[in-house]
Amino acid sequence: MDALLKNARALTLFPPSVADVDIRITGGLIGETGHHLRPRRGEAVLDLSGMLIMPGMANAHTHLYSALSRGMPSPSTSPRNFVEILKKVWWKLDEALFDEAIHYSGLVGAIDAVRFGTTTLLDHHASPNCIRGSLDLLKDALSHVGIRAVLCYETTDRGGTKRRDQGLEENERFVTENPNNPHFRGTIGAHASFTLTDESLDLLGELASIYDCGVHIHVAEDQADVRDALKRHRLGRTRRLFDHGIIRRRSILAHGVHLERSAFATIASSGAWLVHNPRSNMNNAVGTAPLRWFSPAKSALGTDGFPADMFEEMKFGYFRNAESPHRTEFSRLPQMLQNGQAIVSEFFGQRFGLIAKGCPADLIMLDYHAPTPLTTQNALGHALFGISGGLVRHAMVDGEWVMRDRRILGIDEEEVARMAQAVAKKLWKKLNG
Numbered sequence: 001m002d003a004l005l006k007n008a009r010a011l012t013l014f015p016p017s018v019a020d021v022d023i024r025i026t027g028g029l030i031g032e033t034g035h036h037l038r039p040r041r042g043e044a045v046l047d048l049s050g051m052l053i054m055p056g057m058a059n060a061h062t063h064l065y066s067a068l069s070r071g072m073p074s075p076s077t078s079p080r081n082f083v084e085i086l087k088k089v090w091w092k093l094d095e096a097l098f099d100e101a102i103h104y105s106g107l108v109g110a111i112d113a114v115r116f117g118t119t120t121l122l123d124h125h126a127s128p129n130c131i132r133g134s135l136d137l138l139k140d141a142l143s144h145v146g147i148r149a150v151l152c153y154e155t156t157d158r159g160g161t162k163r164r165d166q167g168l169e170e171n172e173r174f175v176t177e178n179p180n181n182p183h184f185r186g187t188i189g190a191h192a193s194f195t196l197t198d199e200s201l202d203l204l205g206e207l208a209s210i211y212d213c214g215v216h217i218h219v220a221e222d223q224a225d226v227r228d229a230l231k232r233h234r235l236g237r238t239r240r241l242f243d244h245g246i247i248r249r250r251s252i253l254a255h256g257v258h259l260e261r262s263a264f265a266t267i268a269s270s271g272a273w274l275v276h277n278p279r280s281n282m283n284n285a286v287g288t289a290p291l292r293w294f295s296p297a298k299s300a301l302g303t304d305g306f307p308a309d310m311f312e313e314m315k316f317g318y319f320r321n322a323e324s325p326h327r328t329e330f331s332r333l334p335q336m337l338q339n340g341q342a343i344v345s346e347f348f349g350q351r352f353g354l355i356a357k358g359c360p361a362d363l364i365m366l367d368y369h370a371p372t373p374l375t376t377q378n379a380l381g382h383a384l385f386g387i388s389g390g391l392v393r394h395a396m397v398d399g400e401w402v403m404r405d406r407r408i409l410g411i412d413e414e415e416v417a418r419m420a421q422a423v424a425k426k427l428w429k430k431l432n433g
């Protein structure tokens, strides 16, 4: 679709920038930016006077499979620690997933994402009783909404060798079948060091090396992961992952709450990304990630299964950071949010996250009427204390509208919600049975 977006006030988070521009969209890309651009034949013109336009957000670590857990009955006995949270909640939920539940989890999660202005998800999927083809179920659901994603399957040894092998195969299949898809890429998924044997880590590292795509894995989320590396393998928490080729270019390491200080620089120089998930860390009470030691250039933000409202995630991260002994500079959380788009750029081979000629036209438009002057100098004050995901009115991915006036195009949202509720009931029943 060719379009001309007129009179937009464009905001980019990092480096912060505010500019009044017209934006021409052509062939899925930003074809031109400038002042007083004139419409060309065949172009649809949209006047954005009074609105903000931003690059679509990226959620650098999430689990769509948990979308139908909202309001789910609590386990009969309360989990006392992180490992019990996994065993009593998440590993029960993923075991119970079936095709239809995966489809609706993807659909519901993608609708949420677009509504909050997130146009790319880096997802980490698990469904141990439905591994083969599970990434295609997600791909299909996300295609209905029109957003982009980098998908992988959480390989683990917790279900035995057969399931581990199916997980490896599912990752490899998806990576090889989607080398140039405009909306999807695959990567190699792994649960966490403490649920993987040395042999499995070797196999994962080998696949990541063959396809040069990195490994998406949880790292040092809780002390349990650290204790396991030391006790069972007599190795520091990252040494083991380095030894098996897991920490490498394009790897996505979620959390890093309990990493040793010396590991941060080594991880950054390997080319891997560290992804902070503040809401999840708070919810699971696993500790406070030492953001002061995270590489500003190689860290990003994820929601770890919470809805993909990246403005909200950024704010939680900001406030938690503000009261932490590891407090960093004011711009750190917006920079981390912006970096998510740099990860997407690595996977898709295009420059995401900027409103500039040649960049993919993944854009969101917000009803934000700044009540105080909004300039490049104070843009982050508006981003942290004023702008929110609920203000997103239009969204475009790859130059195509996916949401107009808060309606997702081509989707009957009420019908999806009704169907998702029925599937969630079935899933919860299975969970308790």
Ligand SMILES: [Zn+2]
Residues within 6 Å of the ligand: 061, 062, 063, 124, 218, 254, 304, 305
């Ligand atoms: Zn996670």
